[in-house]
Amino acid sequence: MNDREVAARLRYAVKSQPVPPELAAKVRMRLDEAPRGRKGWGWMAWAPVAAALAIAVALGSAYRDGHFRFTPGQRETFMASLLTKVSLPMRAGLDDHLHCSVYGNVPKDVPDRGTATQHLPQKFAPMLAIVEAAVPKPFQLYSAHVCERNRRRFVHFQLKTDSKLLSVIVTRRGAGESFVREKIAPALAASGTPIYEAGARRFELAAVESGDYLAYVVSDLPAERNRSVMLAMAPQLVETLARL
Amino acid sequence: MSSAGTFDDWMGEGRPHPPSGMDNAGGTPAADARSAFDAEAMPHLNDLFRTAARVLGDRARAEDVVQEVYLQAWKSFHRFEPGTNCRAWLFKILFHCVNHHRRRWFRFPLLKETEEFLEANLIAPEPVPDHLTDASILAALDRIPAEFRAVVLLVDVEEFAYKDAAQILAVPIGTVMSRLSRGRKLLREQLASVAASYGIGKTGVGRTGNEA
Numbered sequence: 001m002n003d004r005e006v007a008a009r010l011r012y013a014v015k016s017q018p019v020p021p022e023l024a025a026k027v028r029m030r031l032d033e034a035p036r037g038r039k040g041w042g043w044m045a046w047a048p049v050a051a052a053l054a055i056a057v058a059l060g061s062a063y064r065d066g067h068f069r070f071t072p073g074q075r076e077t078f079m080a081s082l083l084t085k086v087s088l089p090m091r092a093g094l095d096d097h098l099h100c101s102v103y104g105n106v107p108k109d110v111p112d113r114g115t116a117t118q119h120l121p122q123k124f125a126p127m128l129a130i131v132e133a134a135v136p137k138p139f140q141l142y143s144a145h146v147c148e149r150n151r152r153r154f155v156h157f158q159l160k161t162d163s164k165l166l167s168v169i170v171t172r173r174g175a176g177e178s179f180v181r182e183k184i185a186p187a188l189a190a191s192g193t194p195i196y197e198a199g200a201r202r203f204e205l206a207a208v209e210s211g212d213y214l215a216y217v218v219s220d221l222p223a224e225r226n227r228s229v230m231l232a233m234a235p236q237l238v239e240t241l242a243r244l
Numbered sequence: 245m246s247s248a249g250t251f252d253d254w255m256g257e258g259r260p261h262p263p264s265g266m267d268n269a270g271g272t273p274a275a276d277a278r279s280a281f282d283a284e285a286m287p288h289l290n291d292l293f294r295t296a297a298r299v300l301g302d303r304a305r306a307e308d309v310v311q312e313v314y315l316q317a318w319k320s321f322h323r324f325e326p327g328t329n330c331r332a333w334l335f336k337i338l339f340h341c342v343n344h345h346r347r348r349w350f351r352f353p354l355l356k357e358t359e360e361f362l363e364a365n366l367i368a369p370e371p372v373p374d375h376l377t378d379a380s381i382l383a384a385l386d387r388i389p390a391e392f393r394a395v396v397l398l399v400d401v402e403e404f405a406y407k408d409a410a411q412i413l414a415v416p417i418g419t420v421m422s423r424l425s426r427g428r429k430l431l432r433e434q435l436a437s438v439a440a441s442y443g444i445g446k447t448g449v450g451r452t453g454n455e456a
Contacts, residue, residue: 003428003432006400006428006431006432006435007400007401007428009376009381010381010385010396010400010401010431011400011401011403012378013378013381013382013385014294014295014298014382014385014397014401015294015401016378017294017297017382019289019290019293019294020293020303020307023289023293023307023310023311024286024289026307026311027286027289027310027311027314030311030314030315031278031281031314031315031318034315034318034319
């Protein structure tokens with residue numbers, strides 16, 4: 001036999017082999033039980049990709065908001081990038097909030113009032129009641145203190161909920177820092193007190209100026225809620241600062 | 245001899261059975277897909293089984309593998325383009341499954357072993373006696389290494405083109421050709437050896453019936 005004849009003979013021998021009669025039924029049964037690809041693991045195959053994408057987007061968004069900045073250099077770079085987004089008179093308040101509250105040490109547990117205010121100078125004690133009256137209920141006072149950033153001193157009220165940070169910050173006006181002088185249009189006026197606003201990524205600022213002082217409310221609340229805090233305290237705050 | 249007869253038996257009147265749990269009468273997309281799958285894929289069941297049985301050398305395992313082939317094919321049937329070669333697609337899945345199972349069931353024969361086998365066994369082509377039974381032919385086929393047996397089955401038995409066989413086995417077409425050549429030589433030698441052991445001479449004409 002030549003190759004062709006061997007192949008034909010082989011084909012005949014193989015094709016003559018019986019096939020189990022129940023095999024077709026078994027296959028059918030398996031198919032009946034199985035989900036079809038597109039509705040079954042066709043979609044499932046994309047699930048890890050979708051999950052990875054969602055995680056990447058979430059991580060990217062969190063990084064843009066200032067999270068995962070582990071070294072002082074990374075934090076300073078992030079803070080500097082945010083400061084360029086607001087006007088000169090706004091920068092001091094945002095800088096102190098970022099440095100002292102966002103990347104600083106806010107106590108983990110809410111302290112008693114005496115502990116929270118032990119480092120607040122007597123001169124600024126009247127502001128405490130104004131701040132507490134204006135800030136909405138879920139926020140609690142974690143610290144009222146004087147802090148320093150770039151050789152500049154700030155009176156800083158740190159308030160917190162489970163997920164939000166809010167700072168009321170007062171500082172002496174620096175050279176050239178004036179909303180009026182820079183002709184920055186006030187967002188609105190509370191009893192004749194102009195309130196100035198700005199935003200940088202997730203942070204919202206509302207500010208007033210009085211005499212030698214600038215006062216800020218800085219938080220990661222929505223703009224209108226952040227503004228309402230300043231609206232509630234602005235008249236008394238300005239009056240108190242004017243007396244200092 | 246054709247697999248169509250068995251398939252027609254299985255299909256009853258030549259129409260697909262409505263599968264349990266599926267409404268075939270309503271013409272739903274799922275039922276339509278299943279009908280299309282039945283029409284395209286099921287006629288090749290017998291060929292797939294026989295090839296699997298010869299490659300694996302075990303009918304029970306061949307049954308398992310063929311069921312798995314159809315399951316995989318059904319799950320990815322939405323990617324199958326009607327009008328393309330469904331038979332080649334199924335055989336490709338078959339060899340994918342066979343390789344997967346072979347790794348699990350046996351130690352996969354290394355190419356080195358195959359080459360050693362060839363060196364030890366491949367001599368000048370033997371004349372093949374005409375008078376051979378199906379059993380002796382299949383016994384000879386089963387004795388050649390799996391890589392060569394697979395190519396001989398695909399090209400000589402299932403009559404796939406070299407190009408299709410290469411795609412099914414995921415090897416270059418040159419590899420198919422060389423394995424086929426070696427496989428045929430090995431088969432001839434095994435046939436001569438089997439025939440000699442049965443006391444069959446080198447003369448005589450005709451073929452026997454189904455004796456396996």
